Amino acid sequence: EADIYQTPRYLVIGTGKKITLECSQTMGHDKMYWYQQDPGMELHLIHYSYGVNSTEKGDLSSESTVSRIRTEHFPLTLESARPSHTSQYLCASSVPGGRAFEQYFGPGTRLTVT
Amino acid sequence: AQKVTQAQTEISVVEKEDVTLDCVYETRDTTYYLFWYKQPPSGELVFLIRRNSFDEQNEISGRYSWNFQKSTSSFNFTITASQVVDSAVYFCALYRGSTLGRLYFGRGTQLTVWP
Numbered sequence: 001e002a003d004i005y006q007t008p009r010y011l012v013i014g015t016g017k018k019i020t021l022e023c024s025q026t027m028g029h030d031k032m033y034w035y036q037q038d039p040g041m042e043l044h045l046i047h048y049s050y051g052v053n054s055t056e057k058g059d060l061s062s063e064s065t066v067s068r069i070r071t072e073h074f075p076l077t078l079e080s081a082r083p084s085h086t087s088q089y090l091c092a093s094s095v096p097g098g099r100a101f102e103q104y105f106g107p108g109t110r111l112t113v114t
Numbered sequence: 115a116q117k118v119t120q121a122q123t124e125i126s127v128v129e130k131e132d133v134t135l136d137c138v139y140e141t142r143d144t145t146y147y148l149f150w151y152k153q154p155p156s157g158e159l160v161f162l163i164r165r166n167s168f169d170e171q172n173e174i175s176g177r178y179s180w181n182f183q184k185s186t187s188s189f190n191f192t193i194t195a196s197q198v199v200d201s202a203v204y205f206c207a208l209y210r211g212s213t214l215g216r217l218y219f220g221r222g223t224q225l226t227v228w229p
Binding site: 009033035040041042044045088090101102103105106107108110 | 118123147149151156157158159161164205209216217219220221222224
């Protein structure tokens with residue numbers, strides 16, 4: 001069973017607030033990912049990281065930022081939340097090396113910005 | 115470009131019916147992996163199956179079966195004798211054989227099984 005955690009699971013917040021979505025994994029995986037999922041839509045990669053101090057933007061342009069100071073921790077921050085940020089955010093990590101296709105997903109954070 | 119198409123947005127069946135979820139993919143890579151994930155209302159993604167591009171054998175796991183056909187770029191998923199607990203959104207995904215390790219997801223198919 002994968003050990004990847006996301007907090008909070010649900011968040012309702014007002015416009016303009018700064019928020020951080022937490023993601024942690026205890027498997028020692030180097031690669032971590034953030035996906036954004038709007039209702040009825042596919043998951044879009046918004047950020048990824050190859051390891052500590054390595055972060056890259058994904059396909060979907062996002063106003064969020066990420067950091068990777070520790071291997072196990074990959075938080076996502078929105079400096080000023082807007083209603084367009086309402087979505088589900090899924091964090092994932094993958095096995096190092098040639099088996100990077102084995103991705104483990106966290107339970108997700110459902111964000112609602114009012 | 116990589117692309118995954120799930121043409122069926124929503125499917126409704128009555129319990130015990132068989133149902134097939136379609137997935138068509140597009141890639142120029144020769145090495146790739148295909149996946150099916152289940153997303154129940156709670157929101158997490160549950161891994162169901164992975165196939166690599168060199169293995170076209172169909173697979174059966176209990177009530178689930180998968181039909182991979184490279185000739186038509188399809189990777190369809192069949193649930194036999196569906197149950198209410200099968201109600202969920204099902205995603206097909208494609209992984210490129212590159213170092214990035216990213217997945218390309220289809221839009222998902224909402225399956226509702228009525229008692």
